Amino acid sequence: MSAQVEEIRLTLGHIELAAHLFGPADGLPVIALHGWLDNANSFARLAPQLKGLRIVALDLAGHGYSEHRPVGASYALADYAHDVLRVAEQLGWERFGLLGHSLGAIISVQLAGALPERVSHLALIDGVIPPTLSEQDAAERLGLALQAQLRLESKRKSVYPTLEEGVEARMKGMVAVSREAAELLAQRGLMPVPGGYSWRSDSRLTLPSPTRLNQDQAMAFVKRIACPAYLVVAADGMLARHTELLEQLPFEQVTLPGGHHLHLNDAEGAALVADCFNRFFGIP
Structure with a gap:
């Protein structure tokens, strides 16, 4: 596969998204979805190594070069799934693969379960279902989310005097990444x-979600998936400890060395993930 990448924009009616386009025009259609507060460059190391795929790596709404949602709107998982479906409709893809990391993996599972x-x-990659909540905690969860929304109005984004300081802040974020990844x-x-x-990311992305599924509801999406599925678990990531x-x-599963961003942190991790997915997609 060529390492060339094309920058595109997708006007969906309700929002405009930016994306990177990889691979041959006649390749298997795949939409790639990055993690929370990341962007399409999450796949900059991995996508060029995937063979025979036509990959559209999105900047999800509120991330990267994509538009933010309108005032008063939020970033619910169902809205992300709707965006992805609209992208597929615009591209004329009746059936398509999904490649997701973290939040992107969660969106992928929900869409694949909703419309198998x-x-x-x-x-x-290191993501499956969203954090879940027991029914009795639902009211308290909404209260905390509403309070956080009110507080957000008085907050200002961090400003870094230099690019280097901005990069270093991302390296030390809630999920640490390598300098190259940052x-x-x-x-x-x-x-x-x-x-x-x-x-650039929308400050509303840092707000707690006002509602969460319970465990049975979250697993209902998994149970409806009808396509082949392959999960890469990062040995030092977020899923490895959730053995139950x-x-x-x-799903077919493999555990690979590395942290949550193993596909982006270094060339070795990207190559390991690419080898797994090339075998999974099975395109010579």
Whole structure:
């Protein structure tokens, strides 16, 4: 597969999304979805190594070069799934594969479970279902989310005097990444502002979700998936310790060395993930 990448924009009616386009025009159609607060460059190391795929790697709404949702709107998982479906409709893809990391993997599972007839392959990196909540905690969860929404109005984004300081902040984020990974994400994520640089991502992305599924509801999406599915678990990532969940999944699985961003942190991790997915997609 050629390492060439094309920058495209997709006007969906309700929002405009930016994306990277990889691979041959006649390749198997795949939509790639990055993780929370990342962007399309999450797949900059991995996508060029995947053979025979036509990959559209999105900047999800509120991330990278994509538009933010309108005032008063939020970033619910169902809305992300709707965006992905609209992308497929615009591209004329009746059936398509999904390649998802973290949040992107969660969106992929929900869409593949909701509309199993539309998804041909499911390739997941260190993510499956969203955090769940017991029914009795639902009211308290909504209260906390509403309070956080009110507080957000008085908050201001961090401004970093230099690009380097912005990159270092991403390296030390809630999920740490390598310098090389942070630099790639910064290419689409940092923007100049008065006094330095700030991350483009919508501040509303940091708000807690007002509702969560319970465990049975979350697993109902997994159970409806009808396509082949392959899960890469990062040995030092977020899923490895959830052995009970992993044992319930009807997916082919492999555990690879590395952290949550193993496909982006270094060339070795990207190559290991690419080898697994090339065998999974089975395109010579």
